[in-house]
Amino acid sequence: MADEPTKVADEPTNLVIETEDKKIEVEDKKPENNQPKTKIEFKVIGVEMLRKEPSEQGAGGIVYVPRKWVGHSVVLILED
Helix, strand or coil, X not given: CCCCCCCCCCCXXXXXXXXXXXXXXXXXXXXXXXXXXCCCCCEECCCCCCCCCCEEECCEEXXXXXXXXXXXXXXXXXXX
């Protein structure tokens, strides 16, 4: 049986990722009628933060993080 595509919700939803030492809340907002993307505010609570620019990698991009972050949850946010 083939995998069925995941249906994207029509209404905005909130994503909450919670561990014993941190909580991440992301509100999903979609632009209406294919209008240009507008900036939205995210509230992220974590341990460390880096601001980096992705490098080209194949058909996409890549962001390198410190080795100690490997195996942990990381959030990427497009700023511009």
